[in-house]
Amino acid sequence: MNLVSIIAKPEITITKNPYLVSSPLLFFSNKTKSETSIPRVLFSSMSYNKELAAAKKAVSLAARLCQKMQKAILQSDVQSKSDKSPVTVADYGSQALVSYALQRELPSEQFSLVAEEDSEDLLKDGGQETLERITKLVNDILASDGSYSDCTLSTEDIVKAIDCGKSEGGSRGRHWVLDPIDGTKGFLRGNQYAIALALLDEGTVVLGVLACPNLPLTSIAGGSQHSLPGEVGCLFFSVVGGGTYMQPLDSSSAVKVQVNATDNPEEASLFESYEAAHSMHDLSSSIVKKLGVKAPPVRIDSQAKYGALSRGDGVIYLRFPHKGYREKIWDHAAGCIVVSEAGGLVTDVAGNPLDFSKGRYLDLDTGIIVTNQKLMPSLLKAVRESIEEKASSL
Ligand SMILES: Nc1ncnc2c1ncn2[C@@H]1O[C@H](COP(=O)(O)O)[C@@H](OP(=O)(O)O)[C@H]1O
Ligand SMILES: [Mg+2]
Ligand SMILES: [Mg+2]
Ligand SMILES: [Mg+2]
Structure with missing residues (x-):
């Protein structure tokens, strides 16, 4: 039984799901937890609720962009496969989208981002065409989602959003940490990759969201990384003290997950x-x-x-x-x-x-x-x- 069918049919005995470690009432909802029994959990989770929602939204938008670009790469013929530019477009596009979405979702917070990419190559001779492709791609994803329809991003907006990622991070204040496509080589091969976003607060990671668009919803134990269409795409998320949850990328029903605790x-x-x-x-x-x-x-x-x-x-x-x-x-x-x-x-x-x-x-x-x-x-x-x-x- 896979996660999708469990979510679609809540009457099924969900304890059969190997990933599920809690009752259905504990599907990601802080409201079900009593403040007296687990105050630290409640405090920690509540402290970053806004940030978690913003991070999930930003990463989900970026995952959509990456899925679109990976499909284009895999469908392209042999000759254009050796052209690495779709990867570049996806890397920059994902970073621009996450940076922009976080700032739109959290307008009152000071924004600092430590991210992998910067616009240097895009601003060199010959980079303009790629920059225009990135800008169109980001605008297309936002339009199809219906988010932030009040503005269309210009190439300058995209460069600005990418270059917000130049922060040095450190032990003071809050910093977002982003890998817009982690596993670029896997992305290019059509294999696994992730969009990885975390929040550092006073030097500690307090929140993490990990989108894995090609990861099957069911276990890959034993090495099986392939699944039927519609059964891949996982979003993992955690807030300090609040546990880790996983949901399908295209659904909002989350289950709590735990590591395998074997000592053997x-x-x-x-x-x-x-x-x-x-x-x-x-x-x-x-x-x-x-x-x-x-x-x-x-x-x-x-x-x-x-x-x-x-x-x-x-x-x-x-x-x-x-x-x-x-x-x-x-x-x-x-x-x-x-x-x-x-x-x-x-x-x-x-x-x-x-x-x-x-x-x-x-x-x-x-x-x-x-x-x-x-x-x-x-x-x-x-x-x-x-x-x-x-x-x-x-
Ligand atoms: N020689 C090297 N040794 C270790 N890690 C490297 C490396 N060259 C690149 N990487 C990092 O390994 C990451 C991928 O990790 P993995 O091997 O787990 O897929 C890459 O992330 P990007 O793909 O974001 O550049 C890159 O940062
Ligand atoms: Mg990486
Ligand atoms: Mg990367
Ligand atoms: Mg890299």
């Missing part, structure tokens, strides 16, 4: 980057072998790994960039809160939580380790031993 490594499976250049796969395989994991690794692009892990499709995500690579905060901020609020842990090799307060980059000890609370101590031990073995064999 034999039942655990590993997610890692599809791209070998992004993580040392040989190191991950020696770690999971040492730990006793039986299942083969599942390689997928983007922060869809965090989303899938948050609902228990897999139990471990390991990321070991090659020497010299510096991780950026937008590649992990939304995914990190989605997993943490679902009961998981995200640390570096030393076991420290990721620190998003240092600016645009993460200041990390070696790699990123994600799993549930029970498996983390033995996983960290296996990680350290494997790293030492690798170093001594060089």
